[in-house]
Amino acid sequence: MTLWLTRIAGGFLGLLLAGVAAGAIAEQLARLRAASAFPPPGRMVDIGGRRIQLDCRGQGSPLVVFEANDLGGSLGWASVQSRAAKTTRACSYSRAGVMWSDPAPGIRNDKAIAADLQAVLKVAGERPPFVLVGHSLGNLYNVAYTQQFGADVAGLVMVDPAHPEQARRTEAITHRPFIVLAPAARLLAKLSWSGVPRLLMDMDDAPKDMEGAKAFASLSLAGMAKELDNFDQTLADASAAHDLGRRPLYILTAMAPASEGALNETGMTAAEDRQFRIVWKALHDDEAHWSSNSQHRLVSDAGHRIQSDRPDLVAHAIESVVEAVRRGQKLRP
Numbered sequence: 001m002t003l004w005l006t007r008i009a010g011g012f013l014g015l016l017l018a019g020v021a022a023g024a025i026a027e028q029l030a031r032l033r034a035a036s037a038f039p040p041p042g043r044m045v046d047i048g049g050r051r052i053q054l055d056c057r058g059q060g061s062p063l064v065v066f067e068a069n070d071l072g073g074s075l076g077w078a079s080v081q082s083r084a085a086k087t088t089r090a091c092s093y094s095r096a097g098v099m100w101s102d103p104a105p106g107i108r109n110d111k112a113i114a115a116d117l118q119a120v121l122k123v124a125g126e127r128p129p130f131v132l133v134g135h136s137l138g139n140l141y142n143v144a145y146t147q148q149f150g151a152d153v154a155g156l157v158m159v160d161p162a163h164p165e166q167a168r169r170t171e172a173i174t175h176r177p178f179i180v181l182a183p184a185a186r187l188l189a190k191l192s193w194s195g196v197p198r199l200l201m202d203m204d205d206a207p208k209d210m211e212g213a214k215a216f217a218s219l220s221l222a223g224m225a226k227e228l229d230n231f232d233q234t235l236a237d238a239s240a241a242h243d244l245g246r247r248p249l250y251i252l253t254a255m256a257p258a259s260e261g262a263l264n265e266t267g268m269t270a271a272e273d274r275q276f277r278i279v280w281k282a283l284h285d286d287e288a289h290w291s292s293n294s295q296h297r298l299v300s301d302a303g304h305r306i307q308s309d310r311p312d313l314v315a316h317a318i319e320s321v322v323e324a325v326r327r328g329q330k331l332r333p
Helices: 002-037 073-084 110-124 138-148 166-174 183-190 196-200 213-228 231-240 260-266 270-288 311-327
Strands: 043-046 051-057 063-067 090-093 130-135 153-159 249-254 294-299
Touching: 043 110, 051 073, 051 110, 063 073, 063 110, 063 138, 073 090, 073 130, 073 213, 073 311, 090 110, 110 138, 110 231, 130 138, 130 311, 138 153, 138 231, 153 311, 166 231, 166 270, 249 270, 249 311, 260 270, 270 294, 294 311
Parallel strands: 063 090, 063 130, 130 153, 153 249, 249 294
Antiparallel strands: 043 051, 051 090
16 A cells, blocks of 8 residues: 555656646746847847846937836837937837847845946947936836936936835835735746746736847846845935935826736725825925926826827937937926
8 A cells, every 4th residue: 555655656756846847948938038039139248247238329418328117128118119219319228138139147136226327328338428217117217327327317207106204104005015026926026047937927917118028037047036025225225315406307107096907916906005005196396396307297097107108208208318319408397
């Protein structure tokens, strides 16, 4: 009887190991297919043994630099970047471990990310002054960049930006801990090599300007997870130092009610989301005071990804900041 049970257990273990091996092989093949089907736009820039994808278009100064906040990296800015490149030079990139960019060792906090961007632009020969355009958490990375390399930064555009107080203020509404990365997503990030995330992640509703993101999703998830492990430190750094001086600053705030998918993602009810919209506006009003030369616009018909829902408004904000930098004048609405 014992021998029989041992043989059955051994058989199950063998099947399990075979399944894991098959999944890992399938994942590697899928990554090879993704690299072939979706080659990196722009170029791969070596910053000392690591390569970062950088896509620059157009001519002119100041240089617009896009900082993303999603698994699609530079793809998330495609429609806006093409508009910006008509009036000045515009560069988007994918952070370490996201899309085509090589992963980075060590802690991936706001300071490390700012240092990476500075290195990429320097090696690529892209010269300041820069107008930094960020989405969500990407804006706090841009604030960190401005604190470290302020002489290079002439202006900023914040698209539905994160705020140092957002975790505390959200918890006051939901009476639940604010979790920036769900435990399930954290586990999937650790299993990215196995092929399991590729099977389970649903990105069918991804915006059209991020079609390649799904192919790289399991790979990018691990890179994003390393950043979000330092989310609290990034918020603390922005809380401690966020003086933008007189640099032109344009903020866009998403005010459309959250979709059912967005509610599921945040864990909020529709009633909580309505309360959150009021708080969200107030937090962005506060960020508008980080510069003495700012504009704040509410966008009633866009969700969190304003650059997908209303790329025209994001392009207008960029044009306004670029014009203010060029003329050395007060920012116009």
